[in-house]
Amino acid sequence: MKNYPWLKNTYSNIINYYKSKYKKNTILISSTIDLGINILSYNIGKWILCSNKKKINYCNQCINCILMQQKNNPNYYKITTNNKNKKINKKEINTIFNNIYNLIENNYKKIVFIEEIEYFKKYINNTFIDNLIKPQKNTYFILNTNNLINIKKQINNKITIWKIINPNKKICIDWIQKKTKIKKKKCSIALKLSEKSPLKALNILNKKYWKNRKKLEIKLIEILNKENKLDLLTNLNNLENIEIIKWICAILMDAIKWKYKAYDIIINNDQYTLIKTLSKNLSIFSIYKSIKIWIKYINLFEINTVNKKSTLITSILNWENFLLKNKKINKCINN
Known part of the structure; x- marks a missing residue:
């Protein structure tokens, strides 16, 4: 069985x-971060x-298990959004529900797995809720969400x-180490940078991300120590990776922690020189303002219709103008 150790x-x-005899046929699995709950739901x-079945394990040998492995089980329905656009295929939903409720009743169990239920919010009306609360015989609904607060009012106390919540840190770091053969300290930093998601941590431990992170660290130290021109646009313009932008926010937050001597909760504890320089x-106030600039970019980055390159350039220029203004003020105060 493929399952993540923290699940x-x-x-x-x-x-x-x-x-148990007190079960409901509909469950919602909720997580605020990427923990692999889709695989959990599949299992x-x-x-x-x-x-x-063998107690809590499936056999992997019966016809149902084989068909599941082949992604061809007629009694397993998966409803999901259309790739990155997060659009709902209404026709697909109607077809699946018609298959479930309009076919001649039989004793075969049916699974309906709805991934990212928050994107189906406009379909969660009274009829939909009634189907979830009192599904047809032998029909099971498994719902997933990473944004429970967005749909809680509609399904609260009904399923x-x-x-x-946050998985065990040691279990996650051990899993990351086993997968990457990377030192524990580096794995721990990656886990913190990825909002405690071991799957995201695995992605940001790739050589390109870590190389860009180090390169940007050196460049920012040079830039911050310059008297006048910052050249942020020249140095940051090619960094369209959203995880790198999130790292900028994290390093700025670490600078605030440094000011308050909260050294034990610093995330990037391999980049003290940059943190001290910031x-x-x-x-x-300047750090908070800088974070605000980049959070605005991150929010815009999630919108598919936004020109990401143009938005990045605007964010860099805004940050550069703000830092230059801040440097002039500091220089006047010091003089």
Whole structure:
């Protein structure tokens, strides 16, 4: 069974819940970060359909398990958004619900897996809720979300919600180390930078990201120590990776922590020179203002219709103008 180690307890708890006589046929699995809950949901669905279960494990040998592996099980329906556009295929939803509710009733179990339910918000009306609360015989709904607060009002107290909070740090770091063969300290920094998501941490540990992170660290130290021209546009214009922009926010937050001597909660604890330089050259207000500029860019980056290159250039220029103005003010105060 392919399952992430930080999800094993949750998997066991949900399976035992399904084995109890007090179960509901609809569950919602919620996580605020990327923890692989889609794989968890798949494993749960596979266990439900398996005709030769072994306690909390599916057999991987029966016809249902084989068809699940081949992604061809007629009793497993997956409803998802259309790739990056996050658009809903209404026709697909109607087809699946018609298959479930209009076919001649039989004893075969059916699974309906709805991924990222928050994007289906406009479909969550009373009829939809009624179908979730009182599904047809042998029909199970498994819903996923990374944004529970966005749909909680519509489904609150109506279905069983499983919240997956921050996973065990040691389990995550051990898994990352096993996958990458990278030192523990580096894995720990990557985990913090990825909002405690081991899957995201794995992605940002690639050589290109780490190389850009180091290059940008050196450039920012040089830029901040210059008297006049900053040249931010020349040095940052090619960095369209959103994770690098998030790193800029994290390093700015570390500079605030340094000012307050909160050294033990600094994320980038391999970049103290840059953190000290930022803390020395920028006031707390200036750091907050800088973070605000980059958070605005991150929010715009999520909108598909926005020209990302143009938005990045605008953000860099805004930051450069602000830092230059801040330097002049500091110079006047010092003189």
